[in-house]
Amino acid sequence: KNEVEQSPQNLTAQEGEFITINCSYSVGISALHWLQQHPGGGIVSLFMLSSGKKKHGRLIATINIQEKHSSLHITASHPRDSAVYICAVPSGYGNKLVFGAGTILRVKS
């Protein structure tokens, strides 16, 4: 079993829809990261959270440490939100990141 599991693998939404991407992890962590990867390959860090909820614009991330589960929500989705969203947790010596497989999101206009 992978340390980090994401769902769904693929998601197609209509512009304006509310989107949820889920992440479950099996190790104890101090913080969880949500990353966004655009087609060119570059990665942007969206959130780092260790408890509760964080909001940035139309993006909201929540985490439940007891249940080892986090969600990324996008409100009023837009085609420019189309990207791969990746959940990652630090693990082991040096807190190197272990990544989920990613969720490919496509928002249609």
Next chain:
Amino acid sequence: GAGVSQSPSNKVTEKGKDVELRCDPISGHTALYWYRQRLGQGLEFLIYFQGNSAPDKSGLPSDRFSAERTGESVSTLTIQRTQQEDSAVYLCASSLTQNSNYGYTFGSGTRLTVV
């Protein structure tokens, strides 16, 4: 610099040649990580540097791969005798320290294609 800088952004090389990829982390970031993403696959850890400590090389896939970092500055990832399976996006990230409560900043990656 303001962000993590990687060069080149794209590299096409012939099978069997050596390549060198460069990462310039954010000034003052002591922790530096190299990751790889092959086509259609997730990101995988390659190597980690923390200050002047011995690097964690546990993710390097073969002895053709090596990396260096001088102090807390630039790092280079070298792949010798490249193979087609080395084709991937190579991403570098830096963090203030190895404490995971600090965020990571990623570079834009180097897309390596071995033909």
